[in-house]
Amino acid sequence: MPDENRQKDAVSIILFSGDLDKAMAAFTIANGAAGSGMPVSMFFTFWGLSLLRQEKGDGHSFLENLFKKMMPAGADNVGLSRFNFGGMGAKMLRKMLHQKESFTPEALLKMAMDRGVAFTVCEASMKILGITREELIPYERLSISGVDSFLQSALESKIHLFI
């Protein structure tokens, strides 16, 4: 019989999107929660993986390389979900963020790591997109796992969001 009461004040976020604006929203929520002492886990799947890549790696097939070229490498290069205008929108947003001295996506990612947010990378997405562990940023709290890992963490969290 399942324990009905085991949900904690924790947050589980699936980051499916690789868009700059959605990533910023995800990390802002994650960092806010982690800053309040809540355990936070982020599950990176599909386009969300692009935020954790450190550089363009060598693909294992033409199709994989093509996909890799379409996927920006690292939090510095992702676009907006809307009004991207070939990168213009993202550039403008970045500039505005700097003018306002707000946090950049890179800083948000680093803050999440400093606050101990757990990163889980979807194993199936890595296989499909041909991405290896070496292409991902180094972080001791980064693990590679399947959907069961997300479900387990989500069952134990009060808040879960698909972004």
Next chain:
Amino acid sequence: MPDENRQKDAVSIILFSGDLDKAMAAFTIANGAAGSGMPVSMFFTFWGLSLLRQEKGDGHSFLENLFKKMMPAGADNVGLSRFNFGGMGAKMLRKMLHQKESFTPEALLKMAMDRGVAFTVCEASMKILGITREELIPYERLSISGVDSFLQSALESKIHLFI
């Protein structure tokens, strides 16, 4: 007074998107949860309905037909949320999925039905888009209902996601 403890280890997913990649994410979560014995219900609304259509039906008005033409019929024809390139992105992903012998979206849909995932189709979306019951895939666990049905199911589930 509401019962504070009635949430079960269940999953409620609103599938709003008709994109191939998002649908794959939704069905992967649904099938993973159903495979672990968790009750899963999926509520299909708006573009998500395109995944359950079996073929292009006869619309009831010009506008409806236009909308129908824009909505791909069935899980075989949906595009990606990003980098679709007039269908190219989706074709590539499909090919990669086959190369990797991973699950296709069609197989994921079938697996969800085999595992008894409950499908609820949003009545208002059907009305707005002019889609009838006959145009949807046959499945004994498919029902047509309103937002109250989603809310009821979500209140009884620990995990609920909008995809």
Next chain:
Amino acid sequence: MPDENRQKDAVSIILFSGDLDKAMAAFTIANGAAGSGMPVSMFFTFWGLSLLRQEKGDGHSFLENLFKKMMPAGADNVGLSRFNFGGMGAKMLRKMLHQKESFTPEALLKMAMDRGVAFTVCEASMKILGITREELIPYERLSISGVDSFLQSALESKIHLFI
């Protein structure tokens, strides 16, 4: 020690998207829940702010004005997340909604206010996009706050969705 049982039959929605179809889905869920007596709070962030703007205001910088021009003012002017065709998709949907005598987005927004749905506008998004309180619709249950406010409300709600 956190209280494990304090989640109520309440709904917390983050409205990140400014798309017409997603906004309709968000308000339909919010209004359905509020109509059943559930407390509902909506947290408007990023593009979602466009739904609460009453008119195009004077920006404080060129970049801000450019962003403002890209952000449609008010629920009457937002586009679809898919198949927008330079506004065509949204116009068609609106026309179909009227033909079907369904609710328009404007009516859904008004209904949410009539039913006492709490609106919280993300302070950081307002700063980044250069939007002031005066540019938002008047509503006594509209407040301006940060991510902590969303987290607090989400912890106390059984259902939370990122749209």
